Amino acid sequence: MQILITGANRGIGAALDSALTARGDKVLGTARNHPEYLPLEVTDPASHRALSARLEGQPIDTLICNAGVYLDKGESLADGYPPEMWAESFAVNVTGVFLTVQSLLPNLQLSDMPRIAIISSQMASHTRAPGGSYIYRASKAAALNLGRNLATDLKPLGIAVGIYHPGWVRTDMGGASAEIDVEEAARGLVDRINALSTETTGCFETWDGRAHPF
Numbered sequence: 001m002q003i004l005i006t007g008a009n010r011g012i013g014a015a016l017d018s019a020l021t022a023r024g025d026k027v028l029g030t031a032r033n034h035p036e037y038l039p040l041e042v043t044d045p046a047s048h049r050a051l052s053a054r055l056e057g058q059p060i061d062t063l064i065c066n067a068g069v070y071l072d073k074g075e076s077l078a079d080g081y082p083p084e085m086w087a088e089s090f091a092v093n094v095t096g097v098f099l100t101v102q103s104l105l106p107n108l109q110l111s112d113m114p115r116i117a118i119i120s121s122q123m124a125s126h127t128r129a130p131g132g133s134y135i136y137r138a139s140k141a142a143a144l145n146l147g148r149n150l151a152t153d154l155k156p157l158g159i160a161v162g163i164y165h166p167g168w169v170r171t172d173m174g175g176a177s178a179e180i181d182v183e184e185a186a187r188g189l190v191d192r193i194n195a196l197s198t199e200t201t202g203c204f205e206t207w208d209g210r211a212h213p214f
Contacts, residue, residue, distance in 0.1 A: 004028040004060050004107075006100055007067030009037055012119065012166050015186035016064060023190075028055075030067070042067050042096030043088075048103035059110035062193060064117045065097045072135040086135050093139035097146060114159045117193045118147040122165040122206070127213045144204060144214065151202035160201040164192055167207040 003020055007013040008029025021027050030040035030051070038054070041047040069092045075081050097118055108114040122128050124140035144163050151161035166185045188207035196203070204212045 001061040002026045002028065002059060002111075003062040003064065004030065004055075004104065005064040005066055006030045006040060006042055006096075009034045012182055012185055012189070013064075013066040015182035016066065016189060019183070019186045019190050028060075040067075040100075042100055043091040045099060048099050052103045052106070055104070055107055057110070058107055060104055060107040061111045061113060062115045062117065063101065063104055063108060064119070064193070065100050066119045067096060067100075068093050068119065070133075070136045072133055075133075075135075077132075077134075081135060089135045089139045090142065093136075094142045094146060097143055101150060108159055109157060113197075114157075115193060115196050116147075116150065116154070116159060116161045117189070117196065118143055118161065118163045119166055119189075120144045120147065120163045120204070122212060124163075124165075125204075125213055148202050148204075148214075155198050155201050158198060160196045160198045162192060162196040162200070163202075163204045164189055165204075165206045165212055 003025050005013050005016055005027060008017045008027070009031035013029065017027050017029050029037045031037035032041050033039070038051060039047065040051050069089055071085050071089050072081055101116060108116070120143045121140040123133065123137045124144040147161050147163040154161055166189055185207050188209070192205055192207065192209065204214055206212050
């Protein structure tokens, strides 16, 4: 299988790259600026056009939209959350996912069993509302909504879409006190993606296989 992972140079993306490569898949990883990965700035349409041209005619069996930012950790309601932070977060976490799917749709249609995996978060769910992190929560909720609607529109094309909570993972984003390491998260996500089909398209699941409330 040929698999493309956005944001593959660190964290969960890097762990997914390692896990999938180890089992024999051909993995194409992207990063904003890293010599070992295909260049892709997910917020930039020109960057998407360049990647699409580079991959023209190549089937992509699984597209993993992993690239994301969490910029508002620790922000104060009284004087934080500037508009620029909202704009950048939504550009990466939501628009970036849409542009990636849109630009690589021709490649997915060349696959016999195309899948799209969107890495969201349990913080997208209305059942997880302890306050704070307003920008990240809102952007991941939007990514969840985007994935659900893409699932509807892409099902007639035979493309399955899954949205996943990767767990609270010990990464730069998750912090040192998180519950699981990136290898465990990656193994679980690989299992979830393997099970994804047009019968389960639109699912929102945790890394360990539990259905997550929307």
